[in-house]
Amino acid sequence: MTSESPKKAVILLSGGLDSYTTAAIAQSQGFDCYGLTIGYGQRHNIELDCANKVAARLDLQDHKTIKLDLRLFGGSALTDEIDVPDFEDHSEAEIPVTYVPARNTIMLSLALGWAEVLEAFDIFIGANAVDYSGYPDCRPAFIQAFESLSNLATKAGVEGSKFTIHTPLIDLTKAEIIQKGLDLGVDYSLTHSCYNPDKNGVACGHCDSCILRLKGFEQAGVSDPITYAA
Amino acid sequence: MTSESPKKAVILLSGGLDSYTTAAIAQSQGFDCYGLTIGYGQRHNIELDCANKVAARLDLQDHKTIKLDLRLFGGSALTDEIDVPDFEDHSEAEIPVTYVPARNTIMLSLALGWAEVLEAFDIFIGANAVDYSGYPDCRPAFIQAFESLSNLATKAGVEGSKFTIHTPLIDLTKAEIIQKGLDLGVDYSLTHSCYNPDKNGVACGHCDSCILRLKGFEQAGVSDPITYAA
Numbered sequence: 001m002t003s004e005s006p007k008k009a010v011i012l013l014s015g016g017l018d019s020y021t022t023a024a025i026a027q028s029q030g031f032d033c034y035g036l037t038i039g040y041g042q043r044h045n046i047e048l049d050c051a052n053k054v055a056a057r058l059d060l061q062d063h064k065t066i067k068l069d070l071r072l073f074g075g076s077a078l079t080d081e082i083d084v085p086d087f088e089d090h091s092e093a094e095i096p097v098t099y100v101p102a103r104n105t106i107m108l109s110l111a112l113g114w115a116e117v118l119e120a121f122d123i124f125i126g127a128n129a130v131d132y133s134g135y136p137d138c139r140p141a142f143i144q145a146f147e148s149l150s151n152l153a154t155k156a157g158v159e160g161s162k163f164t165i166h167t168p169l170i171d172l173t174k175a176e177i178i179q180k181g182l183d184l185g186v187d188y189s190l191t192h193s194c195y196n197p198d199k200n201g202v203a204c205g206h207c208d209s210c211i212l213r214l215k216g217f218e219q220a221g222v223s224d225p226i227t228y229a230a
Numbered sequence: 231m232t233s234e235s236p237k238k239a240v241i242l243l244s245g246g247l248d249s250y251t252t253a254a255i256a257q258s259q260g261f262d263c264y265g266l267t268i269g270y271g272q273r274h275n276i277e278l279d280c281a282n283k284v285a286a287r288l289d290l291q292d293h294k295t296i297k298l299d300l301r302l303f304g305g306s307a308l309t310d311e312i313d314v315p316d317f318e319d320h321s322e323a324e325i326p327v328t329y330v331p332a333r334n335t336i337m338l339s340l341a342l343g344w345a346e347v348l349e350a351f352d353i354f355i356g357a358n359a360v361d362y363s364g365y366p367d368c369r370p371a372f373i374q375a376f377e378s379l380s381n382l383a384t385k386a387g388v389e390g391s392k393f394t395i396h397t398p399l400i401d402l403t404k405a406e407i408i409q410k411g412l413d414l415g416v417d418y419s420l421t422h423s424c425y426n427p428d429k430n431g432v433a434c435g436h437c438d439s440c441i442l443r444l445k446g447f448e449q450a451g452v453s454d455p456i457t458y459a460a
Binding site for chain 2: 064066067068069070072073074075095099100101102103104105106109110112113114116117136137139141142145146148149150152153154155157158159
């Protein structure tokens with residue numbers, strides 16, 4: 001990377017804690033960052049407002065939101081009439097009902113499309129394989145397979161460019177992610193994690209995602225700046 | 231495949247000649263077919279009407295159209311303010327401006343999402359590596375990589391199911407595709423191939439896609455039932 005022209009990167013930005021931290025890490029590494037938010041009809045649509053706030057705070061080079069309605073397919077508690085369960089200490093072998101079929105494949109594909117147009121050969125995603133919910137498309141083997149695919153799928157790849165899929169959070173605990181973000185000046189009050197917020201966007205405090213977040217803040221020794229339902 | 235419960239397949243259906251033929255082949259192989267059409271903001275939006283007609287004629291189990299606007303990214307003559315060129319006998323090493331960055335990756339990802347919900351482990355796409363326009367994401371190596379990815383990306387794959395990406399046209403010439411389709415009763419008057427139709431949907435007759443189609447019909451010894459601009 002020369003100081004004259006920083007490399008461009010596309011960052012998948014959901015409005016959650018992980019993707020904001022990921023974007024802050026990419027910026028700290030000197031990338032010019034382009035944020036991509038995917039509105040897929042998720043139950044927690046407030047994510048999209050948070051993504052806009054995060055993008056503005058990070059002062060990204062550009063931020064786009066692309067909408068596609070995965071409710072057409074259903075099959076997940078996040079996109080269908082399936083209740084979001086309270087946190088359960090399920091084993092890693094069980095994949096919960098909040099899994100959205102092929103979500104990260106779809107999101108990375110869209111990021112790849114924009115990246116190729118931008119001539120950005122670095123894509124960042126906040127996938128995490130530690131304090132995660134057992135999603136298959138957060139595992140390192142999946143990420144590596146997508147990176148290989150990217151170089152076969154694109155004109156840029158055929159012509160010799162090499163895409164890299166960055167997952168800077170993949171081996172971190174939620175507490176480590178939060179600590180890393182705080183060190184980089186991340187303002188977690190802008191973020192949203194709950195799978196099942198109320199009409200006003202207030203987090204439920206008892207779904208998998210809320211519990212993992214709250215435990216992370218507790219272990220990091222700082223308080224979570226967002227509000228939870230009583 | 232038992233006679234009691236045919237296997238389900240998701241077919242990517244564009245409204246063009248290749249995908250209709252692909253769907254007819256899947257049906258002839260005994261699959262229960264679910265058509266998926268992707269409206270990505272393509273210049274030749276008339277494709278979507280044709281896809282509806284084709285789906286109705288094939289009497290598919292279900293047909294869904296999912297919309298997402300790749301014009302947000304641009305970078306292709308099909309989605310941006312770039313002129314669609316007339317046919318040129320370019321070498322296979324040159325990838326033309328009608329290439330849409332990551333299009334087949336995006337389409338297959340969406341097909342994978344729906345397939346997983348349906349418990350359909352067979353996905354058909356009309357990719358073709360012979361009379362094609364040099365697109366990287368029509369090559370067998372790309373298709374194989376996507377198939378491997380599918381089994382890493384999904385809950386179904388992790389749990390032991392095996393997705394197969396079928397490309398029954400991949401080694402056929404356009405004339406062979408047309409002959410195959412006619413043998414299966416395909417009605418090519420319902421289809422549309424032109425990259426740059428006029429306002430009424432009439433094919434231009436001189437873009438890459440029109441020229442390949444016309445040559446295919448000529449070599450198959452039958453006349454193309456659609457109308458072309460004078």
